[in-house]
Amino acid sequence: MTARRPLFFGTGIVRTFRVTVKHFFMKSLAVQYPHERIPITPVSRGMLWMKGAIDTDTGFVPSFTEMPPCQARCPGNVDARGYVGLIAQGRYDDAYELHLETNPLPGMVSRVCPHPCERVCRRGEEDAPVTICDLKGFMFDHVSAGRRQKVFTRPKIRKDKKVAVVGAGPAGLSVAFWLGKCGYDVVIFEKLPTAGGALRAAIAPSRLPVDIIDQEVDDIRKMCVAIRTNAPVGPGGLSLDDLFAKDFDAVFLGLGAHRKIPVKGQAKGADTPPEPSRSEKNAWLPEQGVNLDDQGNIAVETGANQTSRAAVFAGGEAILGPGVTITSLGCARRASQAIDVFLNGAPSDYWTNGFPKQDTIKKRYDDVTPRLAKAKPGEGVLNPVHPMAEKEAIKQAERCLSCMTEECIGCHICEKYCPPQAIKITTSQDKTRHIDSYDIDYGKCQLCETCVDVCPTRTLTHTPEFETADYDHADMTYDKDKMTRQKPLRVDIYAKEKK
Amino acid sequence: MPQHKSTPQLMEINLGPQHPATHGVLRIVLTLDGERVVKAVPHLGYLHRGVEKIVEDLEYFQIPPILDRMDYVANLNNELSYVMGVEKLAGLKVPERAEYIRVILLEFNRIMSHFAWFGPFTNDLGLFGTAFLYGLREREYIQRLFERTTGARMHYNYFTYGGLRHDIPEGFVEEARHLANRLPAVIDEFEYMVEENEIFRLRTIGIGPMDGKTALNFGASGPFLRASGIPIDLRKDEPYSVYDRFDFKVCSASGGDCFARYKVRMDEMRESVKIIQQALDQMPDGPVRAKTTRHLKLPKGEVYMRTEHARGEFGAYIVSDGGVRPYRLKLRSPSLSNLMASCVLLPGMVLPDLIATVASVDIVLGCTDR
Ligand code: SF4
Ligand code: SF4
Numbered sequence: 001m002t003a004r005r006p007l008f009f010g011t012g013i014v015r016t017f018r019v020t021v022k023h024f025f026m027k028s029l030a031v032q033y034p035h036e037r038i039p040i041t042p043v044s045r046g047m048l049w050m051k052g053a054i055d056t057d058t059g060f061v062p063s064f065t066e067m068p069p070c071q072a073r074c075p076g077n078v079d080a081r082g083y084v085g086l087i088a089q090g091r092y093d094d095a096y097e098l099h100l101e102t103n104p105l106p107g108m109v110s111r112v113c114p115h116p117c118e119r120v121c122r123r124g125e126e127d128a129p130v131t132i133c134d135l136k137g138f139m140f141d142h143v144s145a146g147r148r149q150k151v152f153t154r155p156k157i158r159k160d161k162k163v164a165v166v167g168a169g170p171a172g173l174s175v176a177f178w179l180g181k182c183g184y185d186v187v188i189f190e191k192l193p194t195a196g197g198a199l200r201a202a203i204a205p206s207r208l209p210v211d212i213i214d215q216e217v218d219d220i221r222k223m224c225v226a227i228r229t230n231a232p233v234g235p236g237g238l239s240l241d242d243l244f245a246k247d248f249d250a251v252f253l254g255l256g257a258h259r260k261i262p263v264k265g266q267a268k269g270a271d272t273p274p275e276p277s278r279s280e281k282n283a284w285l286p287e288q289g290v291n292l293d294d295q296g297n298i299a300v301e302t303g304a305n306q307t308s309r310a311a312v313f314a315g316g317e318a319i320l321g322p323g324v325t326i327t328s329l330g331c332a333r334r335a336s337q338a339i340d341v342f343l344n345g346a347p348s349d350y351w352t353n354g355f356p357k358q359d360t361i362k363k364r365y366d367d368v369t370p371r372l373a374k375a376k377p378g379e380g381v382l383n384p385v386h387p388m389a390e391k392e393a394i395k396q397a398e399r400c401l402s403c404m405t406e407e408c409i410g411c412h413i414c415e416k417y418c419p420p421q422a423i424k425i426t427t428s429q430d431k432t433r434h435i436d437s438y439d440i441d442y443g444k445c446q447l448c449e450t451c452v453d454v455c456p457t458r459t460l461t462h463t464p465e466f467e468t469a470d471y472d473h474a475d476m477t478y479d480k481d482k483m484t485r486q487k488p489l490r491v492d493i494y495a496k497e498k499k
Numbered sequence: 500m501p502q503h504k505s506t507p508q509l510m511e512i513n514l515g516p517q518h519p520a521t522h523g524v525l526r527i528v529l530t531l532d533g534e535r536v537v538k539a540v541p542h543l544g545y546l547h548r549g550v551e552k553i554v555e556d557l558e559y560f561q562i563p564p565i566l567d568r569m570d571y572v573a574n575l576n577n578e579l580s581y582v583m584g585v586e587k588l589a590g591l592k593v594p595e596r597a598e599y600i601r602v603i604l605l606e607f608n609r610i611m612s613h614f615a616w617f618g619p620f621t622n623d624l625g626l627f628g629t630a631f632l633y634g635l636r637e638r639e640y641i642q643r644l645f646e647r648t649t650g651a652r653m654h655y656n657y658f659t660y661g662g663l664r665h666d667i668p669e670g671f672v673e674e675a676r677h678l679a680n681r682l683p684a685v686i687d688e689f690e691y692m693v694e695e696n697e698i699f700r701l702r703t704i705g706i707g708p709m710d711g712k713t714a715l716n717f718g719a720s721g722p723f724l725r726a727s728g729i730p731i732d733l734r735k736d737e738p739y740s741v742y743d744r745f746d747f748k749v750c751s752a753s754g755g756d757c758f759a760r761y762k763v764r765m766d767e768m769r770e771s772v773k774i775i776q777q778a779l780d781q782m783p784d785g786p787v788r789a790k791t792t793r794h795l796k797l798p799k800g801e802v803y804m805r806t807e808h809a810r811g812e813f814g815a816y817i818v819s820d821g822g823v824r825p826y827r828l829k830l831r832s833p834s835l836s837n838l839m840a841s842c843v844l845l846p847g848m849v850l851p852d853l854i855a856t857v858a859s860v861d862i863v864l865g866c867t868d869r
Contacts, residue, residue: 417561446568448654
């Protein structure tokens with residue numbers, strides 16, 4: 001459809017020509033503008049803000065909601081940053097106590113774990129990963145007898161409920177520990193003459209010395225009413241009905257999936273070899289009301305550890321199939337929480353009253369030197385051996401970059417990668433190693449956010465502010481105090497991710 | 500002393516580098532005979548920052564922010580050639596979602612760039628003010644979407660090898676769809692504003708005609724080349740990313756003059772809108788970044804990756820010696836080739852036509868000078 005319209009132009013020329021109706025001027029003006037539809041939040045990549053720095057009191061409290069890569073990668077979510085930070089401070093006992101919150105068997109695990117945490121260690125991107133697993137072993141060797149005594153003591157307030165744990169493997173032992181900590185009476189039933197499960201039966205003593213197993217089993221024994229060895233549950237022993245008849249309120253099935261014979265020269269990474277006849281071994285369970293899945297593992301509700309029979313829980317290799325010890329421990333921890341909620345109605349205080357995270361931020365660090373060449377294999381990595389010398393261990397622990405703690409540790413990484421070299425950091429070389437100065441020159445900064453990307457602690461974040469003009473060049477350089485000064489306008493770009 | 504009447508009075512003047520009509524810091528030394536141009540010699544380098552040398556000192560992940568500063572009107576297009584080159588050499592597979600988001604933003608970026616060209620172009624022709632503001636106003640709406648998505652208004656630093664630096668914000672799809680839906684009307688409005696205007700027509704039709712063969716010989720590309728009747732578009736001829744999944748036309752015109760260049764850009768924006776709409780419909784869920792390391796080491800070798808920039812073929816030639824930094828990064832700028840091609844047109848023109856012709860080429864000095 002066309003129409004003829006006269007039009008006037010600024011030059012005074014009057015012409016008549018054909019215009020299609022769709023070209024009609026007013027029509028497009030009637031189109032709504034986007035800002036009327038969707039409120040636009042200002043998340044401009046403006047000047048930087050440092051949430052906190054280890055030697056300034058900014059009043060900013062790190063949230064600790066985001067896990068560092070090592071913890072996120074660990075199947076048991078062990079707080080490696082936390083205990084490594086405590087080791088760096090020389091607080092081995094505290095490190096041990098923190099460690100038990102997610103893994104009560106650090107001695108055994110340190111000898112057999114394929115340590116996936118080290119593969120994702122942020123420090124590995126700079127030179128070489130922190131040898132987290134060796135530090136675990138070091139920590140186990142150096143914990144004081146007094147603290148060991150203290151943490152392996154059953155709490156005074158008891159819950160007056162009994163739990164039977166079937167199998168004294170890593171999963172069973174750790175469930176016994178956590179439920180003991182929550183105040184339950186735990187009895188472990190093991191069909192073999194000794195406790196330790198796969199770790200004792202299938203790992204060569206050269207790799208995992210027997211005295212370490214004995215030590216940790218003895219520790220756990222203190223958390224239980226008893227560990228009954230030579231007491232099979234299933235064929236030739238007690239049935240689940242027998243256990244409930246004996247006044248047990250809940251049963252945890254921590255049946256291993258390992259073979260009994262020690263295997264020599266096992267492949268690295270697989271600390272438990274596959275068991276060929278899992279279905280046969282578990283064949284007695286369906287008769288007792290506990291269903292199995294296609295692979296012969298115990299079937300549990302997705303995302304829970306509850307089996308098809310009420311008050312019977314399972315975890316570890318019994319539901320996962322053969323795997324890595326730490327994976328079993330992570331599963332066992334969830335099972336313990338499920339049993340606790342089942343028996344208690346709500347989670348016990350133990351799960352929330354953990355070691356104060358704030359304390360785990362280490363106050364000393366080994367800075368990554370600017371323009372440091374990436375270490376070649378074997379270089380820059382401290383000797384990964386047992387036992388570790390104390391000096392070496394502390395040095396190693398100080399290499400941790402305290403990822404995601406939202407406190408600047410003066411690691412120099414932002415300085416190293418800022419393309420226009422706008423950042424200048426000086427750190428003292430004495431024992432305290434505090435950040436002497438931290439300056440960003442906004443005359444040079446191009447607001448590219450490379451520094452925000454590389455900052456391991458995520459203390460650096462952008463703000464929607466732009467104040468990059470001043471009368472004096474010196475005023476364009478923002479120091480640590482200016483950087484940590486919090487303003488209400490500033491937003492946290494990671495806030496959305498965290499939720 | 501009496502002058503010979505027959506000798507032309509030649510005058511040498513500087514056009515630029517600080518002149519509003521040179522769109523940046525282009526300096527053209529003109530030899531004029533009255534209003535008529537006898538000789539025009541462009542002088543480059545006023546915005547030379549040594550980008551190609553700077554990047555040799557940077558690791559691969561640090562480079563995109565520097566490339567943003569080349570063609571600062573269509574920066575995402577600069578980033579693309581580079582990151583795709585790195586991906587090609589590293590053998591990285593980009594998640595589908597990231598590819599789609601890239602395409603949506605790239606096409607918006609192209610439209611933004613053409614808007615930013617449209618305004619000053621009409622300004623140079625004497626349509627002072629109104630069309631200029633219209634162009635920038637429309638650009639602003641897209642700019643806001645970009646600001647919300649990438650965090651920056653200009654130097655986005657959003658693409659990275661393996662995908663994007665982070666995911667798009669909430670409400671992006673709705674906002675992008677709304678923008679895309681209203682853009683055709685906006686483009687119609689722009690056309691309506693200028694196309695039937697006497698002055699606009701007189702000053703563009705038949706001005707600075709370029710024949711396709713010369714343009715090709717100069718290595719011209721993009722809308723400038725397509726306006727001379729050669730429909731070369733890398734998005735169609737050498738489909739990269741997911742461009743082969745969209746239905747769109749390669750716009751070309753045969754005139755080769757300023758009006759043809761204007762027309763090609765206008766048509767091209769409509770095609771971009773179509774691409775955006777299809778991409779928004781097809782965009783899958785999923786991650787936006789492939790698993791890769793920060794300190795990426797490229798295998799020893801070389802790669803040339805070219806993409807269809809808003810202004811033509813933008814190429815990144817990466818030579819790797821196996822380290823974490825490029826041994827050499829050569830960047831091919833479409834602005835430079837197009838400017839060089841257009842310079843053959845200038846002698847013989849009257850001065851105002853020269854302004855119109857240079858403006859119609861659409862150069863960005865950050866890119867020619869790098
Ligand atoms: S890396 Fe450097 S230039 Fe980029 S935002 Fe940080 S301080 Fe500024
Ligand atoms: S990269 Fe290191 S020095 Fe820079 S802000 Fe982050 S923690 Fe501090």
